[in-house]
Amino acid sequence: MASFDYDDAPANSAAPPSSQSQTPDAALGYDPNFVPDSVKTFVVHLYRHIREKNVYEIHQMYETSFQTLSERLFKDTPWPSVDAVAHFVDNDHVFCLLYREMWFRHLYARLSPTLKQRIDSWDNYCSLFQVVLHGVVNMQLPNQWLWDMVDEFVYQFQSFCQYRAKMKNKTEQEISLLKQFDQAWNVYGVLNYLQALVERSMIIQILEQEKEGLEQFTATDGYDYSGGSNVLKVLGYFSMVGLLRVHCLLGDYHTGLKCLLPIDISQQGVYTSVIGSHITTIYHYGFANLMLRRYVEAIREFNKILLYIYKTKQYHQKSPQYEQILKKNEQMYALLAICLSLCPQVKLVEETVNSQLREKYGEKMIRMQRYDDEAFGIYDELFSYACPKFITPSAPSFEEPLVNYNQDAYRLQLKLFLYEVKQQQLLSGVRTFLKVYSTISLGKLANYMEVDEPTLRTILTTYKHKTHAVDVDGKIVSNADVDFYIDDDMIHVVESKSSKRYGDYFLRQIVKLEGLINDLDRIKLD
Amino acid sequence: MGREVEVQYTVEQLVAVNPYNPDILNDLENYVNEQVSSQTYSLDANLCLLRLYQFKPDRMSTQIVSRILVKALMAMPAPDFSLCLFLIPERVQMEEQFKTLIVLSHYLETGRFRQFWDEAAKSRHIVEAVPGFEQAIQAYAIHVLSLTYQKVSRPVLAEAINIEGLSLDKFLEHQVANSGWILEKGHGRGQLIVLPRNEFNHPELKKNAADSVPFEHITRIFPILG
Numbered sequence: 001m002a003s004f005d006y007d008d009a010p011a012n013s014a015a016p017p018s019s020q021s022q023t024p025d026a027a028l029g030y031d032p033n034f035v036p037d038s039v040k041t042f043v044v045h046l047y048r049h050i051r052e053k054n055v056y057e058i059h060q061m062y063e064t065s066f067q068t069l070s071e072r073l074f075k076d077t078p079w080p081s082v083d084a085v086a087h088f089v090d091n092d093h094v095f096c097l098l099y100r101e102m103w104f105r106h107l108y109a110r111l112s113p114t115l116k117q118r119i120d121s122w123d124n125y126c127s128l129f130q131v132v133l134h135g136v137v138n139m140q141l142p143n144q145w146l147w148d149m150v151d152e153f154v155y156q157f158q159s160f161c162q163y164r165a166k167m168k169n170k171t172e173q174e175i176s177l178l179k180q181f182d183q184a185w186n187v188y189g190v191l192n193y194l195q196a197l198v199e200r201s202m203i204i205q206i207l208e209q210e211k212e213g214l215e216q217f218t219a220t221d222g223y224d225y226s227g228g229s230n231v232l233k234v235l236g237y238f239s240m241v242g243l244l245r246v247h248c249l250l251g252d253y254h255t256g257l258k259c260l261l262p263i264d265i266s267q268q269g270v271y272t273s274v275i276g277s278h279i280t281t282i283y284h285y286g287f288a289n290l291m292l293r294r295y296v297e298a299i300r301e302f303n304k305i306l307l308y309i310y311k312t313k314q315y316h317q318k319s320p321q322y323e324q325i326l327k328k329n330e331q332m333y334a335l336l337a338i339c340l341s342l343c344p345q346v347k348l349v350e351e352t353v354n355s356q357l358r359e360k361y362g363e364k365m366i367r368m369q370r371y372d373d374e375a376f377g378i379y380d381e382l383f384s385y386a387c388p389k390f391i392t393p394s395a396p397s398f399e400e401p402l403v404n405y406n407q408d409a410y411r412l413q414l415k416l417f418l419y420e421v422k423q424q425q426l427l428s429g430v431r432t433f434l435k436v437y438s439t440i441s442l443g444k445l446a447n448y449m450e451v452d453e454p455t456l457r458t459i460l461t462t463y464k465h466k467t468h469a470v471d472v473d474g475k476i477v478s479n480a481d482v483d484f485y486i487d488d489d490m491i492h493v494v495e496s497k498s499s500k501r502y503g504d505y506f507l508r509q510i511v512k513l514e515g516l517i518n519d520l521d522r523i524k525l526d
Numbered sequence: 527m528g529r530e531v532e533v534q535y536t537v538e539q540l541v542a543v544n545p546y547n548p549d550i551l552n553d554l555e556n557y558v559n560e561q562v563s564s565q566t567y568s569l570d571a572n573l574c575l576l577r578l579y580q581f582k583p584d585r586m587s588t589q590i591v592s593r594i595l596v597k598a599l600m601a602m603p604a605p606d607f608s609l610c611l612f613l614i615p616e617r618v619q620m621e622e623q624f625k626t627l628i629v630l631s632h633y634l635e636t637g638r639f640r641q642f643w644d645e646a647a648k649s650r651h652i653v654e655a656v657p658g659f660e661q662a663i664q665a666y667a668i669h670v671l672s673l674t675y676q677k678v679s680r681p682v683l684a685e686a687i688n689i690e691g692l693s694l695d696k697f698l699e700h701q702v703a704n705s706g707w708i709l710e711k712g713h714g715r716g717q718l719i720v721l722p723r724n725e726f727n728h729p730e731l732k733k734n735a736a737d738s739v740p741f742e743h744i745t746r747i748f749p750i751l752g
Binding site for chain 1: 545546547548569570573574577580581582583603604605608609611612613615616632635636637638640670671673674675676677678679682712718725726727728729743744746747750
């Protein structure tokens with residue numbers, strides 16, 4: 001039930017607000033204590049496989065059996081309560097926490113959780129993470145599952161913030177619960193759990209040491225083949241992605257990217273071993289770079305992942321995440337359309353991705369170049385469609401009149417983004433002219449653009465400033481497809497040629513050849 | 527947490543060790559003032575403070591926020607000003623002093639230095655509270671001019687850095703001596719300043735950089751070569 005981003009709106013708006021306070025499933029004749037045989041078999045086997053550290057079987061049961069059973073028996077009711085199944089699994093504390101985690105995840109995906117259930121789920125995460133942080137867990141769990149935990153944790157936090165911010169229509173009972181349990185899904189708690197997982201797991205040091213060949217993590221996909229547990233390490237690893245996402249939801253893009261820094265996204269890693277994690281990482285990485293005006297960096301990574309999704313999506317058709325994959329795919333095309341409109345760099349985009357992009361947004365992108373009101377409308381539309389679900393992390397004011405503030409964070413980010421677009425509105429015009437000249441005098445260009453010379457100078461400086469981003473190390477890098485310099489009153493245009501990175505190409509071929517020779521050596525001829 | 531503990535750590539360390547701790551809010555506020563008086567800057571610490579304000583809006587001090595924003599303007603061409611705005615609630619941004627700062631940022635972002643200096647002169651009380659403001663903006667102006675021009679005429683430079691006449695002569699003298707600027711006579715009308723060469727105003731310099739291979743990449747084939 002991986003869930004890198006359910007849509008809040010449909011689930012919540014489908015149910016009338018009043019149903020939040022009662023248990024909606026009671027009406028459907030759901031008996032939390034009834035355990036069908038198939039569920040009994042499921043928990044007994046899963047428990048055994050976990051004790052035997054049989055990752056392969058755990059993964060099968062987690063990915064397939066759990067889905068099948070949910071589909072067959074629990075389409076619109078929750079799974080049996082943990083108390084009802086506990087005695088089948090020796091009342092094992094950790095297993096029960098894991099079971100409840102899945103129980104809530106299923107509930108969030110299929111029904112709409114009540115406030116009480118949201119709070120209970122928070123408590124369950126606290127207990128689960130505390131057990132993991134204290135190092136008592138001696139299990140080996142599939143990466144997919146561990147990713148889903150972090151992902152769901154952040155999702156439920158986001159969902160809670162959205163829910164809490166809709167203060168109108170809250171019942172008195174809900175308000176008193178919110179006041180009473182003000183620590184539930186508290187932003188400090190959420191951030192500190194993720195941070196604690198990163199620190200306690202020593203994952204940053206592990207990744208550092210791996211670079212020097214002193215440690216294996218990526219090579220084993222994070223699994224521990226010498227009898228240890230992978231749970232804390234891998235949860236710590238995925239928590240870095242979780243932190244990136246939380247910071248993006250808060251509008252803190254700089255800090256978000258900083259949290260991801262220990263993971264080298266130019267290479268394959270554990271984050272690419274689970275499709276959901278791969279997509280979440282790159283989506284947020286690209287979005288943060290877009291907001292930091294590092295368009296080339298965003299374009300490069302969006303291009304890579306979109307190509308990857310294009311090539312591999314057929315293998316995920318049956319996966320429960322398929323819909324989410326498609327949705328994020330569409331959103332990233334929209335973000336790519338924005339990036340390329342602000343910073344034309346078609347050379348960076350692979351042919352397949354480019355033709356998909358033209359098909360989806362070709363016509364809109366042409367209109368975006370015009371920078372009139374209609375164009376701003378399209379920027380607004382694409383941004384709103386593709387941005388993360390921003391949250392306001394602070395608690396509501398409980399004073400009357402109660403107001404909704406669930407849109408505040410989104411509106412602010414949108415406004416600031418459109419402000420940036422407006423600052424760049426004259427650049428596409430100047431770009432068009434620069435493309436057709438190799439040299440042109442300021443006076444002549446000012447004439448063509450119907451502005452005076454001082455204004456043209458400001459446009460040209462703006463062009464330079466906006467196309468020269470500050471990268472992670474504080475270095476200035478050019479994002480310009482067409483560049484120029486001015487010698488007093490004369491503009492000299494330089495069409496930037498993408499220089500082929502022969503060095504990298506040869507390095508890769510050398511490593512590849514060596515691998516091939518090693519393989520050949522291993523073959524024994526009779 | 528005892529007082530002794532706080533003394534042992536610098537604020538930078540506090541931010542690095544425990545970035546999600548509401549108890550460091552006061553330290554961070556003091557640190558903003560320290561950055562102002564000692565002419566230093568830490569984006570990470572300031573973002574951390576804005577984040578804590580975001581979590582507890584009633585603790586926000588508009589004076590501190592205003593100082594953070596002025597400092598962020600001084601960090602241009604880095605996008606720090608926007609990074610801070612992303613974290614400041616819209617209703618706070620509507621306040622007069624912040625509106626002014628947003629306008630100032632807008633002028634800098636769009637290369638309108640004349641308007642910038644005019645507006646800054648009207649808002650002395652905000653920007654003069656932060657030492658080094660003028661120099662920092664001048665440095666940014668010179669940065670964008672160096673991206674744009676090989677040779678720039680004296681009046682264009684004067685407008686961008688807001689220095690004229692004798693002071694400008696002195697300034698130019700200093701730049702010639704220390705930063706490799708060259709003064710030329712323009713064709714008939716006044717002075718031309720040749721700005722130092724970089725890969726942005728002399729694109730031919732760029733090629734070498736793009737073709738080089740970082741050392742870490744080479745290390746990957748060391749075992750094979752050995």
